[in-house]
């Protein structure tokens with residue numbers, strides 16, 4: 254009987270040099286082999302050198318014949334779902350100074366900020382449930398409309414529980430250099446800002462209540478802030494109307510001495526056509542599969558133009574998002590609790606109120622509690638399950654797709670992603686080699 258077998262999470266793709274590129278979605282390892290892996294196993298791996306055997310085993314491409322890989326992935330998933338870490342997404346207000354046409358929170362009216370009573374309950378919750386650690390994401394509305402309040406909440410939570418990580422999703426219009434410094438001192442480590450294209454694109458999509466464009470305000474802030482891609486990521490929301498502007502935006506950032514440091518943190522994101530949101534852009538949205546194809550085209554253009562690779566080999570994760578995790582709560586300004594970020598402001602998605610036992614919508618809560626990709630045959634037999642883990646549950650909940658079909662874009666393009674990653678590596682090696690030759694000649 255064979256001691257080893259091929260992992261169920263292997264992905265293989267032929268290179269144009271006749272070799273085979275192996276990727277294992279359970280370890281994230283990539284390896285190039287001269288002969289197909291299947292043949293290697295059939296011939297017996299004892300014929301391979303010790304180091305070749307080690308690489309195949311360490312990369313998870315070959316696994317012990319007795320191993321139950323699916324159970325191991327399920328174990329990791331369940332452990333993350335029931336993690337004692339308290340994951341808080343806090344919306345100090347749902348007010349927003351912008352009116353983005355694709356916003357899933359709809360048209361915000363003037364909204365209250367968190368009251369002292371709600372804050373006290375959140376701090377009590379952190380003290381009780383956050384002993385193993387708390388992560389905080391500031392969200393809204395626009396969280397910086399309640400800047401002083403959020404700083405004070407952050408400090409009060411830090412006084413009663415170990416805050417492990419703190420980040421913010423902001424439109425960037427109010428994140429000037431002083432505010433940024435103050436927030437970093439307060440413990441914030443990551444910021445996500447959206448820029449949808451050059452001014453003629455960004456300003457039509459992300460304007461203020463009075464219709465004024467926000468490109469200059471956001472860009473000026475980014476130029477002033479003493480940060481780089483490790484603390485600030487730039488999300489570019491794309492649909493059919495602005496996808497072709499992505500390259501120009503990249504060129505603009507790469508060509509500006511004070512913006513180039515963010516290029517590595519720029520990433521294209523798909524605008525999702527949520528059925529519950531009356532969005533005037535809905536006809537322009539890509540499906541995940543369509544976006545995958547466009548993403549590869551964009552990646553090639555960006556790499557050729559600015560030498561930056563936006564294609565990443567996917568890494569295994571423990572959950573797709575925190576919404577289905579037991580101790581993950583999205584808390585609105587009235588103390589209302591949601592599970593998913595896209596539910597914020599939707600009264601029918603409220604699953605509780607902070608500091609109270611009442612469950613206003615038990616069916617909603619049951620959906621998130623019972624969500625698992627492991628009840629679905631298609632997911633259980635999927636070779637990229639460890640990097641997708643069933644995808645976005647909200648897509649199934651809102652009946653956009655059937656369960657098992659909310660696949661991440663890599664499902665459609667993983668082979669092409671691997672080939673691009675390999676080409677990039679070979680180019681980099683060539684450049685290093687060239688540089689080595691140049692320096693020897695000098």
Ligand code: SF4
Pocket residue numbers: 573574575576592593594595645646647648
């Ligand atoms: S369930 Fe989907 S939409 Fe909701 S927070 Fe998770 S990834 Fe986002």
Ligand code: SF4
Pocket residue numbers: 626631632633635636637638641642643644657658659660661664
């Ligand atoms: S949703 Fe699709 S890609 Fe994700 S695990 Fe299930 S079958 Fe695989």
